[in-house]
Amino acid sequence: MSENVQSAYREEQNKLSSVLEEIGTQLGRLRAIPVYTGHDFTEQVLEAGREERRQRLAKSEPEPYFGRMDFEEEGKSSIAPLYIGKTGLDGRDPGSLPIVIDWRAPVASLFYSFTGGEDRVEYEAPEGIIGGEVHLKRNIMVRKSELERVVDTYTRGAEEPAVSDEFLLYRLGENKDNRLRDIVSTIQAEQDKIIRAEKNKALIIQGVAGSGKTTVALHRLAFLLYQYQEQVSAEKMIIFAPNGMFLDYISGVLPELGVGDIQQRTFTDWAAKLLDVESMLANPAETLDFWFGEAGGAAPGDDAPGRFKGSDLFRSMLDAAASALEVSGAPELEFSPWDGKVMPYETILHWYAEEYKHYSAGGRKERVLARIHRWIEMELKPVKPESLRKEYKKKATLREKAYAKKWPDFSPLTLYKQIFGAVKDARGILPQNEFAAIPASVLKSTRKDLKEGRIREEDLPALLYLHQLLNGIEGIERFDHIVIDEAQDFSPLQVSVLDRFVRGHSFTILGDLSQGIHAYKGVHAWEEMSDLFDAEETSYHALTRSYRSTMEIIGFANVILSGGVSNAIEAVPVFRSGNRVRMIDFGTDAEREAADVQAAAKAITALWGREHKTVSLLTRTQEQASALHAALQPEFPELNLIDGSMTQYEGGLSVLPLHLSKGLEFDAVIIADAGRRNYGDSEWDAKMLYVGCTRALHELWVLHGGETPSFLQNVTDWSDAGWPET
Numbered sequence: 001m002s003e004n005v006q007s008a009y010r011e012e013q014n015k016l017s018s019v020l021e022e023i024g025t026q027l028g029r030l031r032a033i034p035v036y037t038g039h040d041f042t043e044q045v046l047e048a049g050r051e052e053r054r055q056r057l058a059k060s061e062p063e064p065y066f067g068r069m070d071f072e073e074e075g076k077s078s079i080a081p082l083y084i085g086k087t088g089l090d091g092r093d094p095g096s097l098p099i100v101i102d103w104r105a106p107v108a109s110l111f112y113s114f115t116g117g118e119d120r121v122e123y124e125a126p127e128g129i130i131g132g133e134v135h136l137k138r139n140i141m142v143r144k145s146e147l148e149r150v151v152d153t154y155t156r157g158a159e160e161p162a163v164s165d166e167f168l169l170y171r172l173g174e175n176k177d178n179r180l181r182d183i184v185s186t187i188q189a190e191q192d193k194i195i196r197a198e199k200n201k202a203l204i205i206q207g208v209a210g211s212g213k214t215t216v217a218l219h220r221l222a223f224l225l226y227q228y229q230e231q232v233s234a235e236k237m238i239i240f241a242p243n244g245m246f247l248d249y250i251s252g253v254l255p256e257l258g259v260g261d262i263q264q265r266t267f268t269d270w271a272a273k274l275l276d277v278e279s280m281l282a283n284p285a286e287t288l289d290f291w292f293g294e295a296g297g298a299a300p301g302d303d304a305p306g307r308f309k310g311s312d313l314f315r316s317m318l319d320a321a322a323s324a325l326e327v328s329g330a331p332e333l334e335f336s337p338w339d340g341k342v343m344p345y346e347t348i349l350h351w352y353a354e355e356y357k358h359y360s361a362g363g364r365k366e367r368v369l370a371r372i373h374r375w376i377e378m379e380l381k382p383v384k385p386e387s388l389r390k391e392y393k394k395k396a397t398l399r400e401k402a403y404a405k406k407w408p409d410f411s412p413l414t415l416y417k418q419i420f421g422a423v424k425d426a427r428g429i430l431p432q433n434e435f436a437a438i439p440a441s442v443l444k445s446t447r448k449d450l451k452e453g454r455i456r457e458e459d460l461p462a463l464l465y466l467h468q469l470l471n472g473i474e475g476i477e478r479f480d481h482i483v484i485d486e487a488q489d490f491s492p493l494q495v496s497v498l499d500r501f502v503r504g505h506s507f508t509i510l511g512d513l514s515q516g517i518h519a520y521k522g523v524h525a526w527e528e529m530s531d532l533f534d535a536e537e538t539s540y541h542a543l544t545r546s547y548r549s550t551m552e553i554i555g556f557a558n559v560i561l562s563g564g565v566s567n568a569i570e571a572v573p574v575f576r577s578g579n580r581v582r583m584i585d586f587g588t589d590a591e592r593e594a595a596d597v598q599a600a601a602k603a604i605t606a607l608w609g610r611e612h613k614t615v616s617l618l619t620r621t622q623e624q625a626s627a628l629h630a631a632l633q634p635e636f637p638e639l640n641l642i643d644g645s646m647t648q649y650e651g652g653l654s655v656l657p658l659h660l661s662k663g664l665e666f667d668a669v670i671i672a673d674a675g676r677r678n679y680g681d682s683e684w685d686a687k688m689l690y691v692g693c694t695r696a697l698h699e700l701w702v703l704h705g706g707e708t709p710s711f712l713q714n715v716t717d718w719s720d721a722g723w724p725e726t
């Protein structure tokens, strides 16, 4: 250890002792106050505040901060050492400077955005832009209240260059368990920009595999809650993610950041519940089996049901259908509650089309019928004698009911069924010519589904859209912010539906087009989404650096992209080197099925149980995963089989179809068979293998029976062929 390093270490040791002492004192004081359990409201609020501080202090004790930045603010003569932690620690006296600054505070942005140099720097504070000079940037690792590492990444005037990535590489080199983690100590400048971006915009983030999209989105939520605490609340934020297992995998990050109560759902769950159609929903696995069940199937086109039903063209058809229904809403009838008393059609139409025109069609119907009801009651009042009034009332009740039935029900499902011809448009009001462009196959399969009382995931956005058009969303609480993860699998219609449910277009939409393996329903270009917003309502960010995998793995994955996917953005790896990728041909003989299992077993033996905590075997289909699981389990009883219905991710050793691995990561990945029986040369096949390969942090082994698709034939810069020598 050099003298400088030693003295820095000593200095930080002393600082840590004093901070820990302060935490101990503050905690001791708070714990000495008896917990209030009475009914006085003010006392209850005070107690809640104390409890929150107790928890915060206890949480920060093992790791009170992770960084220090010495900043000389313009106009001030002193240099302030600012300590930055996951939570702030206030000084004991009111008005004193914070001892530790929350990572989300404006000044902490300097810690992330500063990458060296003697130039003036600035950050945006509520009181305006604040400028100054950085004198020191230091990473400090404290674990279990012990100082473990001190690394200076910048010292003003120092001759030696900074070692800016050392800390990051140290973190990236660690093995992963079954949970995504927070990255507060190593957030990179380009990620910080996204985290701190303004709230009322639809942020669209294209990030290569492993660029930290999911992680960044979760940190952004924590930031928004801190920065806009008066305007947003956690319960009114929602994360949409692809499946329950993925939600489980990411569920640890927010509590680590001190954030709770944010809703985490799949779009399907959320929409089906809102529409109350859960019981009609077909098992989503049917769709997955259809697209992924057949190995090497053809890539989907724009007439795939999901693509079509999420398109702008379909949206215009829905608009036309809803507006035809709305226009013809009031039945062309006068209403007569009893003989001799009439409410003319023209009056009813005037109410419906003019007076209530600002309400949705469903809302107007409700109001018109309520008004008619009130009118009947008024007209009944002067009727004498009593027996005649009773007779009129009875008649009026029956006629009122019959009249209400003449109105359309404005149910999105009924209209949807009419569009697809699954029920008759009895009044003949729908513009049938508008629907001529529905692809024949979509028309046929959807009509059959609807006739049999079944809807699919891909129908939900359209049904929700119709619901909004016909009934509005008054009374449904709007979100303060929506995160859409794996957004390349969302359709434009889904996003425009969600836009009505959020205040100020406040979205974080993140994804990677190169991982668009659900291309049968997702977008093919981000413009499909950004075009939904006015230019000033949206902003686009690209993340190209990949933090997950070693250079060798990223190099290998980039070959797949450049050979197999047009216009793909290649990932830039961080400088973390590991083993070369292994390409292992297990032959194409008649015993191939057996060889496949043997090869997988050999690869697992080589990788599992060593330093790796998570190892996964990725297959093309669910069926293959089940078959391999059955064959391998006697030898590896700890092997987990993962399927789409799971809501928990266990980690460890697993076998799963490649499409379910999306969003997850593993220390080591074994592609079970990348041979031609599973993958052709199509872009879709390349994307699938790209997703699979980029799940690996440290080791990637690609098994294949015989020849591979063409985009895997040029990988020798990054891989070795055959089994490693033992």
Ligand SMILES: Nc1ncnc2c1ncn2[C@@H]1O[C@H](COP(=O)(O)OP(=O)(O)OP(=O)(O)O)[C@@H](O)[C@H]1O
Pocket (backbone or CB within 6 Å): 168, 171, 172, 181, 182, 183, 186, 187, 188, 191, 207, 208, 209, 210, 211, 212, 213, 214, 215, 216, 512, 515, 547, 548, 662, 663, 664, 665, 694
């Ligand atoms: N700044 C960082 N410091 C440390 N680790 C990071 C950083 N950014 C990302 N990572 C790590 O990189 C990995 C990938 O992150 P994440 O899963 O959020 O990426 P992603 O872009 O959503 O990936 P994908 O699209 O491939 O699923 C995680 O292990 C995460 O902890």
